[in-house]
Amino acid sequence: MSVTLPARGLPHEEILDRLKDLREGDADWREGRVFSLVYHASDEHSELIKKAHNLFFSENGLNPMAFKSLRRMEAEVVRMSASMLHGGPHTVGTMTSGGTESILLAVKAARDRAKAKNKKLVRPNIVVPETVHVAFDKAGHYFGCEVRFAKLDASMRVDVADMASLIDANTVLLVGSAPQYPHGVVDPIEKIASLAQKNAIPCHVDACIGGFFLPWAERLGYPLPLWDFRVPGVTSISADIHKFGYAPKGASVLVYRDMDHLKHQFFVSTDWPGGIYASPTVAGTRPGGAIAGAWAALMAMGENGYVDHVDRAMKAAARLAEGIEATGKLELVAKPDMCIVSFKAKADTGLDVFALADRLEDRDWLVDRQQNPNCIHCTVTSNHESRIEDYLEDLRSAIAYLEAHPDHETRGNAAMYGMIAKVPFRGMVRQSVMDVMEKLYGPRAAEPGFDPMSADDEGLVMRLVKSYGGRALSVLDRVEKLRERLSPGGKKRRRAVT
Numbered sequence: 001m002s003v004t005l006p007a008r009g010l011p012h013e014e015i016l017d018r019l020k021d022l023r024e025g026d027a028d029w030r031e032g033r034v035f036s037l038v039y040h041a042s043d044e045h046s047e048l049i050k051k052a053h054n055l056f057f058s059e060n061g062l063n064p065m066a067f068k069s070l071r072r073m074e075a076e077v078v079r080m081s082a083s084m085l086h087g088g089p090h091t092v093g094t095m096t097s098g099g100t101e102s103i104l105l106a107v108k109a110a111r112d113r114a115k116a117k118n119k120k121l122v123r124p125n126i127v128v129p130e131t132v133h134v135a136f137d138k139a140g141h142y143f144g145c146e147v148r149f150a151k152l153d154a155s156m157r158v159d160v161a162d163m164a165s166l167i168d169a170n171t172v173l174l175v176g177s178a179p180q181y182p183h184g185v186v187d188p189i190e191k192i193a194s195l196a197q198k199n200a201i202p203c204h205v206d207a208c209i210g211g212f213f214l215p216w217a218e219r220l221g222y223p224l225p226l227w228d229f230r231v232p233g234v235t236s237i238s239a240d241i242h243k244f245g246y247a248p249k250g251a252s253v254l255v256y257r258d259m260d261h262l263k264h265q266f267f268v269s270t271d272w273p274g275g276i277y278a279s280p281t282v283a284g285t286r287p288g289g290a291i292a293g294a295w296a297a298l299m300a301m302g303e304n305g306y307v308d309h310v311d312r313a314m315k316a317a318a319r320l321a322e323g324i325e326a327t328g329k330l331e332l333v334a335k336p337d338m339c340i341v342s343f344k345a346k347a348d349t350g351l352d353v354f355a356l357a358d359r360l361e362d363r364d365w366l367v368d369r370q371q372n373p374n375c376i377h378c379t380v381t382s383n384h385e386s387r388i389e390d391y392l393e394d395l396r397s398a399i400a401y402l403e404a405h406p407d408h409e410t411r412g413n414a415a416m417y418g419m420i421a422k423v424p425f426r427g428m429v430r431q432s433v434m435d436v437m438e439k440l441y442g443p444r445a446a447e448p449g450f451d452p453m454s455a456d457d458e459g460l461v462m463r464l465v466k467s468y469g470g471r472a473l474s475v476l477d478r479v480e481k482l483r484e485r486l487s488p489g490g491k492k493r494r495r496a497v498t
């Protein structure tokens with residue numbers, strides 16, 4: 001089937017109808033059935049930020065002299081964020097398109113700052129917690145920095161002594177998360193930053209998910225360690241406005257203690273035939289809509305709006321955690337510092353948490369599966385308030401079903417995810433994922449109903465599941481136990497990157 005441009009443009013009504021039809025199979029975030037990806041404050045708030053976005057949808061932040069409005073709004077967003085994060089008069093920063101771009105730039109700036117100080121630096125590395133967001137792996141990959149992963153303690157926070165052991169003369173950045181995405185705990189930022197200071201290395205705090213949340217949780221009296229610019233030694237912080245800042249997608253802020261760090265983020269070319277070119281971030285064209293939408297979101301929420309949403313999300317998360325623990329069969333992976341609830345099956349129950357995930361998906365919940373350990377992740381927002389009891393009810397009936405049908409666990413998705421988490425040969429898993437990516441972005445991707453995971457397109461891992469089902473999983477279980485016996489507590493340090 002070939003998809004080509006229509007020879008004549010279609011009537012606008014028809015286009016809008018087709019767009020609505022295309023949405024049919026999408027995840028139902030409005031009804032609170034999605035626990036990540038979308039942060040929805042209210043329909044009223046969304047209407048406002050859509051209007052703000054549309055007002056500036058043609059403007060381009062690439063040239064701040066042409067669009068002074070965007071320059072002004074970006075500067076105000078940075079200043080408001082800096083004050084929320086307890087920055088000082090010298091705190092500076094830029095907006096970016098999202099958490100990943102903020103992280104890429106934080107790593108690039110640290111690398112270039114270190115290179116400016118030490119011309120002989122050829123193999124830079126960054127030291128991060130094992131749970132740090134995968135965007136740091138991407139940054140290492142893009143910018144030629146080795147990523148060294150420090151192990152965790154039992155609370156899933158990074159072990160700072162292990163971080164210290166990984167530092168050498170080529171270390172250009174230490175990182176901690178506030179909080180980390182997988183389990184919602186804040187790393188010991190004061191200790192990390194002090195280690196960074198002792199070694200004269202910058203320290204970045206990834207507060208992409210917590211930046212617009214934790215300040216208000218603190219105001220509500222939730223016990224939290226210090227993690228922002230009040231901590232001496234913290235040199236930069238990333239905070240996503242398109243998450244708990246309730247801005248339209250495409251808005252994050254990256255803030256530095258002072259210009260000595262930010263200046264290494266900039267790119268300037270003086271010799272291009274197209275003219276002298278200066279750019280503060282990765283993007284060339286910078287969409288005005290995202291900047292105006294973020295500015296409008298901050299203005300509309302104000303401190304009281306954020307405090308209210310944080311209060312509601314924290315209470316909903318507490319209720320979810322309580323209901324999960326009350327099942328007696330499940331437990332939280334860690335005690336979270338914010339509204340992120342990740343749970344796993346208790347060891348003695350024989351329950352497969354991925355089989356549980358399949359059952360929840362049958363009931364139209366979008367489930368975020370995690371590994372090391374296998375668990376289900378829920379980023380709870382104020383939009384989930386009225387959904388928690390339904391979710392818990394479906395969870396309880398899923399447990400009852402699985403207990404009545406123990407064979408269920410080794411089939412379908414549960415087997416695939418179980419296998420993916422356990423396969424010791426990560427290259428094989430990587431190849432399977434690459435196969436899916438090539439199909440997703442391949443020439444058949446526009447075919448109606450095309451499913452890159454479907455039977456005739458399945459990868460190696462799925463074929464193994466089909467052929468060996470439960471047997472393959474139990475072999476992998478044995479391999480895992482053997483590895484644990486040979487090297488107790490031993491764990492793979494490195495994360496595999498393309």
Ligand SMILES: Cc1ncc(COP(=O)(O)O)c(C=O)c1O
Binds near residue numbers: 177240
């Ligand atoms: C802690 C953390 N860092 C970085 C990111 C990446 O953000 P984005 O998806 O906007 O690139 C996320 C996303 O959830 C996150 O939770």
